[in-house]
Amino acid sequence: MSDTAANLKTASDLTTFEASPRMRRYPLTNTLELIVSCSERYRHDTALEYLPTAARGETGIRVSFLQLAERVIQTANLFTSLGVRPEDAISLLLPNLPETHYALWGGQAVGIASPINPFLEAGHIVEIMNATRAKVLVTQGPGVDRELWSKVGQVMEKVPTLETVLVVDAPGDTAGVSTGIRTLNFNDSITQQAADALAGDRAINDNDIAAYFHTGGTTGRPKIARLTHGNIAFVSQVYADCTAEKGRYAMLCGLPLFHIFGTVAAGIASLFAGRSLVITTPQGFRSPNVLPNWWHLVERYQVKSFAAVPAILDALLQMPAGDCDIGCLQEITCGASPLHESLKQAFENKFNVAISNGYGMTESSCLLARPSSAADTPPNSVGSRLPYMEMQIAHVDGNRRARQCAAGEIGDILARGPHIFAGYLNPQDNAGAWVEERWFNTGDMGYMDDDGFLYLTGRSKDLIIRGGHNIDPALIEEPLGRHPAVATAVAIGQPDAYAGELPIAYVTLKAGHRTTVQALDEHCKATVSERAAVPKRIVILEKMPLTAVNKIYKPELRNLATEWVILDMLSKKSINASVKASMDTKLGQLARVQLQEPGHNALARETLARLPVHIELI
Structure with a gap:
């Protein structure tokens, strides 16, 4: 070697x-x-x-x-x-x-x-x-x-x-x-x-x-x-x-x-x-x-590799290479947000190029894990840890490790090494960032196999990742919660075939108050400080789903958002279906889709292929 x-x-x-x-x-x-x-x-x-x-x-x-x-x-x-x-x-x-x-x-x-x-x-x-x-x-x-x-x-x-x-x-x-x-x-x-x-x-x-x-x-x-x-x-x-x-x-x-x-x-x-x-x-x-000239530029500069996020790959997939000779292109480095396997396969098949999907974040100075090559990495894995760093999957209780996870067992992804940042500028932000004062808690969930390959399964922290851009739900929830009619506001990421996730919000209203989705939307446009964070959809609920201890149960809201977006995508293709979404420990967001009429399986599969959700057609 x-x-x-x-x-x-x-x-x-x-x-x-x-x-x-x-x-x-x-x-x-x-x-x-x-x-x-x-x-x-x-x-x-x-x-x-x-x-x-x-x-x-x-x-x-x-x-x-x-x-x-x-x-x-x-x-x-x-x-x-x-x-x-x-x-x-x-x-x-x-x-x-x-x-x-x-x-x-x-x-x-x-x-x-x-x-x-x-x-x-x-x-x-x-x-x-x-x-x-x-x-x-x-x-x-x-x-x-x-x-x-x-x-x-x-x-x-x-x-x-x-x-x-x-x-x-x-x-x-x-x-x-x-x-x-x-x-x-x-x-x-x-x-x-x-x-x-x-x-x-x-x-x-x-x-x-x-x-x-x-x-x-x-x-x-x-x-x-x-x-x-x-x-x-x-x-x-x-x-x-x-x-x-x-x-x-x-x-x-x-x-x-x-x-x-x-x-x-x-x-x-x-x-x-x-x-x-x-x-x-x-x-x-x-x-x-x-984007329209991308393949021309690849040929002109004889590009062997470039970096992109999944949303850009999805857009490039719609841009035919035409008469451009892109045989020079060997590999694309993808990151910043999860890459759906169907998008990866469709892109690789169409353009005859390997996509290397790694894992990292700002706090790790960009990288935590990467594949040695696309060919040597198991499907759905983001590769192995970088050299000279430590990575551990553990069950975390507060700011301590309850126990280390076995191979194949899902837990919190912890990291330490020469590339892990020096902490946040505001000391208050560091309170939940570190486990036992030496491991950085990435906020992501995943598992490692026996060979040390890492697989991501979801997030333990409630960030919305829109096209690789992190959105704090509080940027939406706080201004929306200040609306005089709103009792509770919860922002989540709704699955999106292009951006990975889009911000949406669920609200409940105060007793005796009325408002409309349009009014709430205008309120958000005027008060949400980050344009990318303005929710794409606002839903008024009679009550929020709650846990046994009366905390808002966000996974159920994500299930509702997943069901809605799948039904919306299928209805635009005149496909009638019923959908049940759930969170699977290994697959992440899972949706079982039952088609109401025969003969639509191929079209439904094609329509939902790039949605970052594991789809089961039944």
């Missing part, structure tokens, strides 16, 4: 591999070292190629590995000149741009980079920036994105720690100066800084905080994960090692750079492996040109 992580196929392989000390295999300890290492090894090769529109035949804007390192160092020196210190947060409110990479890695070299989803509502952005006490904001001006700039205006008014706004825009344009807030042009400003070395004498330690990532939680407030330099550096080196056999190639990048998957696996880890990142427009997969 080759002495790289690319060929780790069994638990025995992992044990043998780990006999060599971790720091001997993966010696780099901070993200600046990763960037500088790339520049020394690959020099004038293309690191980034930016396609502003992704139109066919468009000439990309190229940045070499050496230029990338220079821009990162210049950006770091700019931040230093603005008074940024290692404990200061630099908020990035940016789409996918070369400058986003400069700010991400330059920010981490001297402070703490805090990428923020620019599609969040202004109030939510303000909450995050106040939680991190942001000192600098990097964003775009009104000439590029007027809606985003209106949010920046609110940030300037409501974030008292903010001292400087850097605008990524046309040279010389500062997009207007706000009183009391220094506003500078980012591109102009970095060119005035030295590119050969960092100003000052900071020595970056592996346990220094490199990044703040906002993530879904269960508290109703911004939940900020603190990732260290050592966390990101370890995962980047492991990922590059795990994919070493693929060699160097151009990789299409459509995942957002405010998300851990786009930042690490499809970002710095791929750069460290010597791959060129083709940035497919600022909007990535949201751009109107990107």
